[in-house]
Amino acid sequence: MEAQQYIEVLLIEDRFEDAELAIDSLREGGLINQIKLLKDGQEALDYLFAEGSYEDVSPGLPKLIFLDLKLPKVSGMEVLKRLKTSEKHKHVPVVVLTSSKEDIDIEKAYDLGANSYIVKPVDFDNFSNAVRQVGLYWVVLNTSPNS
């Protein structure tokens, strides 16, 4: 079953184009078939806390979460806050991946416990490199208490 398949990277992103490009970059880095895309904040919370439509599914915790801040229904900041205040989820590394270069957003994200903050550049090469390297770092090199 797909649900039981171990998910290494969770990508929470409402923009399909950005998601596709990010997934392309991650795959180029070697992280194949272990990426799950969630389209809004509510879905992300349902999935991570096994609520709503994910009630009966227990996918386990991912190794890394890419989180966009601008999300429909529940904002990325809200999701970040829920994750980092939950005993079970707080050790999951969360990389904020967003278009915003605003200081206020950066500050707030780190305050809430974000592990990295990456501004999505327009330049594809830069974007691709950033996503690939961060993904590799957190998934492959980093040792987390959960693993």
Added chain:
Amino acid sequence: MLLLMENVYFDVSLYDLFEGGTKSNNLKGSENYLNPIKNNKTMNKQSLTSFCCSVVFFLCLIVFIGWQFDIPFLTNILPGSPATTPLTAFLLVLISVSLLLSTPSISALWLKRLGMVICVTVGLFSLWLLIKYLLGFSPDIESVFYEDAMKLRYPVFQGRPSLRTLISALLISSTIGLSFFYKKKQRVVHVLALVSWIIPWLTLFGYASLNNPFYEFPNASQVGMSPITAICFLLLTIGVFGLDPKHGIINFLKSSPLGNRVVRILLPISVFAPLVFSWLVLYANNRGFFENISVISVDWAFTSLIFIGMVLLAGYFITDRDAKLKESENQYHRLVEDVQDYSIIMLDITGKVVSWNKGAESIKGYKESEIIGQHFSVFYTEEDKQANRPDSLLNEALRNVRVEDEGWRLRKNGNPFWANVVITAIFDQNKKHVGFSKVTRDQTLKKSFQEKIEVSERHFRQFLESAPDAMIIANAEGKIVYSNLQAHKLFGYSKEEFLVNNVEELMPGNFRSNHQKHRSEYMISPKVRMMGTGMELKGLKKDGTEFPIEIALSPIMTEEGLLVSAAIRDITVAKRAHEEIELLNSTLEKRAEEILASNKELEAFSYSVSHDLRAPLRAIAGFSNKLLRKHSDNLDDEGKRVVDVILKNTYRMGQLIDDILMFSRLNRTNISFTPLDLQLLFKEAYQNLIQAENSKRDIEFNVSTLPLIKGDRSTMMQAITNLVSNALKYTRPRQKTVINIGYLEKEGEITIFIKDNGVGFDDRHIDKLFGVFQRLHNDDEFEGTGVGLAIVQRVLHRHLGKIWAEGKIDQGATFYFQIPTI
């Protein structure tokens, strides 16, 4: 010695009687002795009379007791001397009663009449007994009291009163009767009383002569007046004197200190000394001391001694009194002479100076010896003398007794002084004119003081006239007492019209009634203050127009009472200006709010730009890239070129968005000031840029030591990076790039420059150099968004600095900036 003491004692008790006291205290009496006129108020005027009558009552009571219990001592006193008969005692009592009733303190008419009836009855009865006696009738009614005892002791007289007693009774009752009828002729009464004094007085002398039956005189009567009767008659006579204290002896005692002293001391001596001496002489004679000497000679000798003593005493009293008068007169003279502030001089009837005091000397400057005998016109000015003023003043003083004058007079040295002069005509006892007194005060100081006050008042008025505000002074009733020119101009009234106005007429009707109330309140607690604070006050011109005013009030204390000065200012113009300012302020506030709102919108806008505009760009770039890399097999060269153009423009668009966001963020972010080393910043920026460019250029980068500044690190770093990047960019075509950074100091101002040897710029367009999106070069030559220098300028402005540039095409460019240093 003993005698003297008795006299003194008698004095005092007699004196006490006048003082109305029942005091027998010696000491008290002595105190009052010093001041006989004092305590008139407490004096009971008839206390002497009452006292005498009381003693008479007491003696008569003793006589009756003597007869009742047959004790001869009480009726005769001296063995062998005649006794006071009961009838005599009875008559004496009646006379005393009538005397008491005749005193002015008895006001009831019926009592007066009773006294009169008793008096007349006693008089007539005595006359009747006297006639009976003289005509040789035997006594009958005379023995009405104790008839048996009378007949037993006096077989012949059977209680008949002696001839002397009857005469005395007749005299004294006539005297008292007269005092009833002749209230205004007390002198007659006193003369009659002195006559009644004679018989009992001689009788007492008779007793004093011991074996000489003088008291039996006239011998024919064969019986004399008893000593008790004599004493009683004397007391009654004294009582008569006491009836009217305003006349006779009592008057001496009271009204004149000298008369009082003479009578009080000499009268008792003259009464008692001969009595005592004649007793002593006769006593000595009886013992045989004067065998060969005439008793009468001795008696006269003593009497003469007494007279001498009394005359000497009287002389001493008068001299003493004179000396005291003289002393007080001297004191008065010295007082007048020593008065310094007043010139007090005497003139004779022609106006020549006859006396001079120290005050005259100090005021007028003449010494006494120089001026005595001169005419007083020397003190007058020439004009006054010619106008005959001195003589006319004397004449006026003579007519009206007193004349007062003020004017300039001359001192000895010729200096004038302002004098206040009072001349009084002096008359002697016979109303003969003897001269003038002239009292002069030097009022020069007062006069000059007055003049100063007048000058200061004039200044005050000038000051008020020149005041820029309308000034009005009003009294407590609100009546205008003074107004200045500005007030006339402001309200349109003339000065004369103003002075009949009340202040209420200068304000519109609706203010008037309240103002009257406020005015009286102000008068209760006057102080300097603005009128009607918080109220919009209005004035009313003569033509009826109203205008806004401001009024400052201040109280002025004057001789005419409390006045209030009001400074009134027309605030029409000020008010209008104030209204305009308020309008402008409110517009400004609205503007500020609008700006604030638009700032917020801008923020939301730029936030949205940073997210939403870049996302599609990213997609375009990302998918174009994917197309190139993954689908390059399906693209020919032209297709690849087109995708490349799309990519380049996408990046450029991204760069533009980033720059514009940064530029707008500069306005919004707060900057914090810390000390910064500009030299380090330049070096750091250069290193970063060189690393990023990653090319092998020949670059000479010189940066000198630069002053420390206070600034925000991140924005300053941005500005400096932009400047260095600019220099590097436009020197790219050069073989060798030279960039010099340093500073100039001129008149304390520090200017930092960054000079390159690049392509420079066309300085005709220098005004566009720092504009947003303004570029002086083509994109083909030099890439750029046209935001970099705009950011530099904005950063410097936020640091209160400024920037400018110099440059020519192909001759390099120099950027200068100033920024507050530490």
